[in-house]
Amino acid sequence: MSKTCLVVDDSSVIRKVSRHILESLGFEVTDAENGEDGLAKCDEAMSDLILLDWNMPVMNGIEFLKALRARPNGDAPKVVFCTTENDVDHIREAMNAGANEYVMKPFDHETLELKLQLVGFE
Template sequence: MKHCLIVDDSRVIRKVSRHIVESFEFEVSEAENGRDALVKCEESMPDLILLDWNMPVMNGIEFIAALRRLAGGNEPKVVFCTTENDVAHIREAIEAGADEYVMKPFDHETLQMKLQLIGAA
């Protein structure tokens, strides 16, 4: 079974995201900031990461830069899930190593489409 790590400081967003991703038959784990997510990735690299931008301790951009430097860190598909919607933020996320970008709030259909685009669904 494929594994998805949901990284968001909002417990509500993690819960909603979990419900959607589990419907795609992913095993799901959660982290509330980038540093906790990095530890989880070092323990077991997920197939997919849904990543918030604005978090305490380590934000999404800092996390993805650190992730991509890990052994196997280029393997997970990373989807930024954020309220940041200007072109500069989207460009920064893609240049940092994100595979796709989705705006919050997102729904089942939107996320499914994005995952199909990157070959993760």
């Protein structure tokens, strides 16, 4: 069975780059351009992994994460926050809201692969 990933990011470039990396790692990828769209996709089918942007219009990453974790089976996906915010308070807030890991933008294939290994994807 293939691993699934939902990429939630308002940047089409980041979604495209992430999809390319994830597909090369064997993931089946869907994407969403904001948190609201992302939650709708989670309601249709919960992914194994969610790559989540912090700063988005409509619903930001933290709001998405809190709403996701409150849903039935919302604790199942591994969530990796992808963001340009690198101060300790942001990282702590993300982890407290239920993120599993954290990756800085811009990230490359190697960095993302390493983070995915840390959350349990071989």
